[in-house]
Amino acid sequence: MHKRLVNELRLDFDIAPQGPLLIKSGQEAGGDPTLLDMNFVRTTHADMGWTVYLPGSSLKGAVRSYCEKIGRTVGLDVCNPLTDESCGRRLGSDPKMRMASGAEIYQRLCPICRLFGHTVMAGHAWFSDAYPTAETIEAVNDTEERDGVAIDRISGAVAVGPFQLEVVTRGVFQARLTVRNFQLWQVGLLAVALRDMTDGRVPLGYGKSRGLGQVSLTYRKLQVSYPGQFGQTEGLDFGTALYGVTAFGIKEDYGFFPEEPLPLPSPHRVETAWGRATLTFGGADEIGPLLEATVRPWAEYVTHSAGG
Numbered sequence: 432m433h434k435r436l437v438n439e440l441r442l443d444f445d446i447a448p449q450g451p452l453l454i455k456s457g458q459e460a461g462g463d464p465t466l467l468d469m470n471f472v473r474t475t476h477a478d479m480g481w482t483v484y485l486p487g488s489s490l491k492g493a494v495r496s497y498c499e500k501i502g503r504t505v506g507l508d509v510c511n512p513l514t515d516e517s518c519g520r521r522l523g524s525d526p527k528m529r530m531a532s533g534a535e536i537y538q539r540l541c542p543i544c545r546l547f548g549h550t551v552m553a554g555h556a557w558f559s560d561a562y563p564t565a566e567t568i569e570a571v572n573d574t575e576e577r578d579g580v581a582i583d584r585i586s587g588a589v590a591v592g593p594f595q596l597e598v599v600t601r602g603v604f605q606a607r608l609t610v611r612n613f614q615l616w617q618v619g620l621l622a623v624a625l626r627d628m629t630d631g632r633v634p635l636g637y638g639k640s641r642g643l644g645q646v647s648l649t650y651r652k653l654q655v656s657y658p659g660q661f662g663q664t665e666g667l668d669f670g671t672a673l674y675g676v677t678a679f680g681i682k683e684d685y686g687f688f689p690e691e692p693l694p695l696p697s698p699h700r701v702e703t704a705w706g707r708a709t710l711t712f713g714g715a716d717e718i719g720p721l722l723e724a725t726v727r728p729w730a731e732y733v734t735h736s737a738g739g
């Protein structure tokens with residue numbers, strides 16, 4: 432991704448399980464009688480100590496694969512990251528790409544790899560690790576046991592099991608999505624995926640086909656900031672519009688989709704300090720309409736790019 436940072440969006444939100452949730456740790460029980468067969472992933476947090484948590488990589492994986500599904504549904508050319516046809520494999524095996532610039536590589540990525548990255552280039556979107564809130568840390572770590580079975584795909588018979596799953600059923604995790612140097616359509620696609628996650632259509636972790644991993648989201652705070660704004664940037668009015676990366680005159684040809692600034696649902700206060708212009712939106716009343724507005728650039732991108 433381009434080196435100069437021109438815009439950044441940070442969304443803080445809560446994730447609450449709506450039933451059993453299991454993000455598997457790599458650790459198998461082996462001979463340890465204190466562990467179940469499948470355990471929830473844990474880590475040592477500086478303030479909270481040993482606790483279950485939602486790794487950012489798991490959140491990103493779930494949202495990414497959902498965005499792939501959306502992309503294919505609307506007719507975009509989306510690679511399959513698990514095959515030789517993935518953008519990473521395709522570019523990695525092309526000798527011409529060895530000396531290619533970042534812009535040249537970026538141009539040849541599918542929309543999903545542009546947004547989330549792939550093996551040879553970082554993307555625009557990240558999820559931080561999500562830890563329990565202070566109020567719910569005990570409830571979150573008061574995990575439950577469930578029986579699981581593995582079904583043989585061909586015969587339908589029980590192949591393994593029953594085995595014990597460790598699931599989280601209560602409490603709240605604090606998550607953060609960060610998007611940098613974004614195009615407006617990318618925020619729109621993420622907004623659609625997060626809305627669908629709230630509706631239970633983007634399950635997290637293990638056992639999706641059996642109804643595990645249902646969560647609900649609550650938006651807490653959204654900040655949009657533009658670094659490097661030491662004077663009035665000509666033609667830009669951060670208090671009334673949202674600006675994608677193409678508004679900032681990046682010279683290399685990344686093959687960005689041309690976009691107009693997106694009018695904000697209502698004018699908003701801009702704070703400028705240390706050359707960074709920042710807008711802060713709090714609560715669902717302010718964040719919901721803003722995210723909803725970004726769906727229009729996503730729709731425009733699809734209209735111009737699908738079926739090509």
Ligand SMILES: [Zn+2]
Nearest residue numbers: 510518541544
């Ligand atoms: Zn791709």
